[in-house]
Amino acid sequence: MCCRQHDNMYLSIHNISKQYGTHQVLDDASLEVDLGTTISILGKSGCGKSTLLKIIAGLEPATTGQILLRGKDISTQKPNERNIVYLFQEPLLFPHLTVFENIAFGLRIRRETEGAVLSRVHLLAGFLGLEKELNKAPHQLSGGQRQRVAFGRALIINPPLLLLDEPFSNLDAETRISMQHLYKKVAREFNITTLFVTHDLKECLVMGDQIAYMEFGRLKVYASREEFINDDKTGVRGELNFWNNL
Amino acid sequence: MSNGRPVTAFFVVVWCTVPAVVLLMLSFSAGWRFPLVLPASFTAGHWEDFFTGNSSDLQASCLVSLFIAAFVGGLATILGFGCSRWIASHRRKNLLLFIAYFPFVLSPVIFAVCLKYFFLRAGLAGNLAGVIFAQLIIAFPYSTIFLVSFWNNTIRNYVAVASTLGSGPAYINRHILLPAAKSFLLTCFFQCFMISWFEYGLTSVIGYGKVQTLTIKVFQFIGEANIYYAALSSCLLILPPVLLLWFNKKFVLQAAR
Amino acid sequence: MKKWTDDIVPRLLLLCFAVLPLVLGLGYALLYSFGIVGTLSTGVTTLYWAAAFRSGGLISSFVYSIYLSIVSICLCSFGGLWLACHMRDRLRQGILSYFIYLPMAFPAVVTAFFFLQFLSNAGFLSRVLYLLGWVHTAAAFPGLVNDRHDIGIIMAQFFSTLPVFVLLFLSVIENENLRGLTQIAQTLGAGSRQTWWRLTLPLLMKKSAPTLVLYFIFKLGSYEVPLLLGRSSPETISVLTVRKMQRFNLLDIPQGYAIAVLYAMVVMLLLIVSLKPSKQEAYV
Numbered sequence: 001m002c003c004r005q006h007d008n009m010y011l012s013i014h015n016i017s018k019q020y021g022t023h024q025v026l027d028d029a030s031l032e033v034d035l036g037t038t039i040s041i042l043g044k045s046g047c048g049k050s051t052l053l054k055i056i057a058g059l060e061p062a063t064t065g066q067i068l069l070r071g072k073d074i075s076t077q078k079p080n081e082r083n084i085v086y087l088f089q090e091p092l093l094f095p096h097l098t099v100f101e102n103i104a105f106g107l108r109i110r111r112e113t114e115g116a117v118l119s120r121v122h123l124l125a126g127f128l129g130l131e132k133e134l135n136k137a138p139h140q141l142s143g144g145q146r147q148r149v150a151f152g153r154a155l156i157i158n159p160p161l162l163l164l165d166e167p168f169s170n171l172d173a174e175t176r177i178s179m180q181h182l183y184k185k186v187a188r189e190f191n192i193t194t195l196f197v198t199h200d201l202k203e204c205l206v207m208g209d210q211i212a213y214m215e216f217g218r219l220k221v222y223a224s225r226e227e228f229i230n231d232d233k234t235g236v237r238g239e240l241n242f243w244n245n246l
Numbered sequence: 247m248s249n250g251r252p253v254t255a256f257f258v259v260v261w262c263t264v265p266a267v268v269l270l271m272l273s274f275s276a277g278w279r280f281p282l283v284l285p286a287s288f289t290a291g292h293w294e295d296f297f298t299g300n301s302s303d304l305q306a307s308c309l310v311s312l313f314i315a316a317f318v319g320g321l322a323t324i325l326g327f328g329c330s331r332w333i334a335s336h337r338r339k340n341l342l343l344f345i346a347y348f349p350f351v352l353s354p355v356i357f358a359v360c361l362k363y364f365f366l367r368a369g370l371a372g373n374l375a376g377v378i379f380a381q382l383i384i385a386f387p388y389s390t391i392f393l394v395s396f397w398n399n400t401i402r403n404y405v406a407v408a409s410t411l412g413s414g415p416a417y418i419n420r421h422i423l424l425p426a427a428k429s430f431l432l433t434c435f436f437q438c439f440m441i442s443w444f445e446y447g448l449t450s451v452i453g454y455g456k457v458q459t460l461t462i463k464v465f466q467f468i469g470e471a472n473i474y475y476a477a478l479s480s481c482l483l484i485l486p487p488v489l490l491l492w493f494n495k496k497f498v499l500q501a502a503r
Numbered sequence: 504m505k506k507w508t509d510d511i512v513p514r515l516l517l518l519c520f521a522v523l524p525l526v527l528g529l530g531y532a533l534l535y536s537f538g539i540v541g542t543l544s545t546g547v548t549t550l551y552w553a554a555a556f557r558s559g560g561l562i563s564s565f566v567y568s569i570y571l572s573i574v575s576i577c578l579c580s581f582g583g584l585w586l587a588c589h590m591r592d593r594l595r596q597g598i599l600s601y602f603i604y605l606p607m608a609f610p611a612v613v614t615a616f617f618f619l620q621f622l623s624n625a626g627f628l629s630r631v632l633y634l635l636g637w638v639h640t641a642a643a644f645p646g647l648v649n650d651r652h653d654i655g656i657i658m659a660q661f662f663s664t665l666p667v668f669v670l671l672f673l674s675v676i677e678n679e680n681l682r683g684l685t686q687i688a689q690t691l692g693a694g695s696r697q698t699w700w701r702l703t704l705p706l707l708m709k710k711s712a713p714t715l716v717l718y719f720i721f722k723l724g725s726y727e728v729p730l731l732l733g734r735s736s737p738e739t740i741s742v743l744t745v746r747k748m749q750r751f752n753l754l755d756i757p758q759g760y761a762i763a764v765l766y767a768m769v770v771m772l773l774l775i776v777s778l779k780p781s782k783q784e785a786y787v
Contacts, residue, residue: 059686079689086690092683094702096709106691108701157691250590255599258586262605265617265662268627272620280625280641281633325516332513342517344778349521351717352770353724353741356763359748360528386520444610447726447741461612468616468731477620480613487608491601 009068010035010193011161016065018051018217025051026062029219031195031212038187038194040208041219042201042234048217049197053163056195057086069160085159089166091150093138099149100125100134106157124152127189128182144175148182155190162194168203180206201235266484272477292478301475304463308482311443311459314374318381319439323431326389326438333390334397343394346387354384355447365452372454380452381445385438392437396430440487529767536761543753551757561762563737565769571653571729571739572722575660576715582661583668584707587676594673604666611663615731618659622647648732655732660722667718675710716777720770740766 011033018026025048033039043049054060056067058079067075074082093102100121101108107117125131128148133141141149147167154162168176180203187194196207204211211228212221222228229236272278273293277286295301296308333342349357358380362371370376401423408422424431446461455462460483467476535541538548555561586594586603593599606614621627629644638644648655675681681703688698708715726741733739738746740762747759 057686057690059690078694079686080692080694082690083692084690086686088683088687090680090683092680092687094684094688094706095679096706105688105693105701109688109692109697153687153691250586250593255590255593258590259599259602261662262602262666265609265614265621266605268621269613269617281630283627283630283634325520329513329516332510340778344774345517345521345525347774347778348771349525351720351724351774352767353726355726355741356724356744356766357524357528359745359759360532360763361524363531364527383520383524386516390517444612446610446612447745451745461610464612464616468619473620476616480616483610483613484608488605491604491608495601495604 009033010070011195012068013052013056014066014068016052016055016062016067018048018055018060019063025217026055026219027217029065029214029217031219031221033193033195033210035193036187036191037209038192038196038207039210039212039221040196040198040204041212041214042198042204043214044199047214049214050165052214052219053086053165053195053197056161057084057163058082059086083157083159084161084163085154085157086163087150087154087165087167089169091138091146091167093141093146093149093153095138097138098134099130099136099138099141102138102149103130103134103152103156105153110157120156121152124156127186128152142175143171144179147171147179151183151186155186155192158190160193162192164194164196166198169198169200176203183207201239205236266488269477269480269484272473273481275474275477278473292474296478296482301478303458304475304479304482307458307460307463307479310374310457311461314378314381314457314459315439315442317378318385318442319435319437322382322385322389322438323393323435325386326393326434327427327431329386329390330393331397334394339394343391346390348387349383350387350391353447354445355451357383358448358451362451371452372456374457377449377453377457377459380448381442384445384448385441388441389434389438392434393427393430396427401426436490443483443486529764532760532763532767536757536764538757541757543757551754552761554754555758555761560737560743561758561765564740564743564762565765567737568723568739571656571660572719574653574657575664575722576719578657578661579664579668579718580708580711580715582665583672584704586665586669587672587707588703591673591676594669603669606662607666609663611725611727612731614659614663615728618655618662618728619648619731622655622658649734651734653733656729659728659732660725663728664718664722671711671714672707675707679706679710681706713777716773720773720777723770723773724766 009032011031013029013031016026016029017024029048029052031039041049041052051060055062055065058074058077058081062075065075066073069082069084093099094105097105103121103124104117107120112120121134122131125134128151130145130148130152133145133149138146138149150167168179171179184207186192196204198204198207205225210221211225212219213228213231213234214220215233220231222231228234229240232238271285274288274290275285276289276291279286292301296304299305333339333346336342361380361383365371365376365380368376370379404422404426405418408418413422444461445459446465449457449459450462450465453459453462458466460479464476464479464483467473467479531540536551538545538551590599594603609617619626623629624644624646625641626644626648628647629638629641632638632644647658684702684706685698688702693701724741725739726745729739730742733742737743744759744762744766747755747762750756750759
């Protein structure tokens with residue numbers, strides 16, 4: 001069944017494993033994602049979620065396994081040739097560049113004309129509510145603003161795939177919710193395909209069109225939301241019982 | 247990628263160690279005439295002279311240098327600790343730091359020639375007290391700048407928590423601040439010790455050649471073309487910092503972040 | 504409740520060890536250079552300043568010192584950057600992490616003495632070349648100390664300052680999470696050259712700039728190395744100032760003070776440049 005789907009799927013990950021010495025970080029992880037969908041991966045810290053994303057981005061090599069993007073094997077490509085953008089927990093804005101230049105970074109790398117850079121940065125900044133911050137230095141921004149700049153920097157190069165590694169975990173509750181809404185809006189507008197990693201159950205349900213769960217390096221993808229909710233180890237039932245028994 | 251090739255590492259080690267090796271060799275040498283690469287003979291005589299006290303007051307110079315450096319290091323650290331606390335919480339912190347930076351970055355020898363008149367008038371030229379005072383003019387601002395970074399928010403919060411738990415200032419100083427600052431203070435002491443130990447220009451101008459520290463001796467031996475004794479005093483000069491570097495890099499590298 | 508007397512001790516300390524020496528020293532130098540005080544005081548005159556500018560070697564000395572400082576700082580920045588970026592792990596642990604800092608154990612006078620013995624006509628290098636048959640007399644070896652290309656001074660400065668710069672760049676790399684930023688740049692499409700030119704180099708230079716200026720100031724005032732390894736003309740600022748002050752010709756002394764005042768003003772300006780924009784202490 002899985003083989004039939006491979007050809008049509010936007011992103012296919014086949015049997016990825018990763019070992020550090022004797023420690024098995026990822027154990028035969030496989031995953032399929034359709035164009036324009038967001039898949040949330042829930043898991044506790046240290047379960048191997050970040051490693052999976054880094055392997056997809058090309059920042060770390062897998063011990064075994066294969067990654068297909070639009071049917072093409074990218075497993076051996078360098079990170080800068082994959083066009084896949086990885087967003088860390090920390091926004092990691094370049095401290096020596098202004099907000100404008102941070103967003104424009106990918107375009108500068110691709111040697112876009114000054115006019116194109118100007119118009120695209122302004123367009124995106126408008127969309128992300130950053131017009132007034134463009135000339136500021138990263139350290140002058142709030143946490144939420146910084147994360148939006150990191151989004152802008154990623155989106156401007158139209159990446160075929162976006163990898164989000166708990167990007168909202170360092171934000172306060174209110175900013176976090178507004179960023180989740182912003183992300184949904186952006187994802188719809190730009191038809192982005194995303195792997196979203198989180199340890200927050202609610203965020204996982206809010207963000208994902210499809211949901212997966214990771215534990216001790218093993219990845220389980222659920223066919224439906226109900227299946228995810230009914231699985232005891234995901235913790236959803238426990239959470240529901242708590243609220244119902246209040 | 248960030249590890250470099252072993253051969254490059256080898257050349258870096260050679261570049262850094264050759265001077266120490268050559269100086270050590272010269273201090274054990276006799277008859278190093280051109281074109282000999284190695285001296286005609288090796289001798290422990292210069293070092294024996296030093297240890298038995300027969301060598302142009304080198305032993306005395308070493309003790310004088312040690313005394314001055316220890317005194318300057320200790321006093322600068324103690325005074326700098328108090329002063330840095332005041333500056334750290336001052337609303338014009340940046341201005342005060344600027345004032346502290348200025349004497350520290352000025353060329354000591356130029357500073358010394360400008361101050362010589364006042365040292366002469368105060369009877370502080372050509373004696374130990376004068377040299378110590380002059381060196382404190384560089385070492386004290388340094389220790390103040392260095393220790394300002396100790397007084398960060400975490401330390402302030404510790405002090406606040408301790409006070410709300412009922413500790414008085416003396417208790418806080420003894421049980422909170424001193425233990426927390428121990429490594430800072432030790433590093434600062436060794437840094438100031440080395441500022442004084444390395445100092446030449448200021449000492450030569452204010453000391454009038456009468457306070458003969460080791461650095462003064464090196465120059466004197468170079469002037470007399472006595473390279474063996476110059477090398478011996480050089481070795482004595484680099485010995486304490488090398489030992490510090492070996493036992494605790496932090497004291498020398500001072501990573502004042 | 505805080506009493507005003509709490510502040511007295513630190514105020515006095517700062518006054519006694521920093522403010523007063525500065526005001527007295529520079530004030531006296533200024534007054535002396537204008538003929539207001541001193542053995543030759545004849546009332547206000549700009550004669551000594553004019554003389555220092557015209558024939559006293561002031562301008563050439565400043566240009567020469569600035570040139571030497573810039574060359575040393577550039578070489579050390581280049582070497583330090585290269586080592587910090589290419590040998591990061593070796594410099595953090597293992598044998599190299601000790602040896603690279605060995606030059607920091609050398610006082611300037613010892614560094615100068617070593618290079619005098621190493622690079623002079625009859626020095627260590629000359630003897631090694633003789634052994635290899637490349638030179639046949641001491642005089643045939645090109646003098647690399649007190650030479651017109653300042654090779655001795657520059658090598659000595661490079662030797663003593665390189666470890667400081669390695670340390671500086673390593674700490675910037677660590678503090679700024681360069682590894683994470685590099686990964687981001689790569690996923691945004693930057694190749695290794697682009698990462699270097701657009702991220703690593705500008706970031707390190709920007710973050711190190713205040714410290715680089717500070718070291719420029721230190722080099723500008725360095726004394727022992729140019730005194731032993733420098734040529735007789737032009738001289739660096741420190742060497743020239745001290746020589747003028749020690750002259751038997753009394754007319755030279757006010758000129759020496761004029762040079763000292765001008766030097767202090769330049770240092771003050773540079774210090775303002777170095778400390779102002781960062782609003783934080785440099786890595787001293």
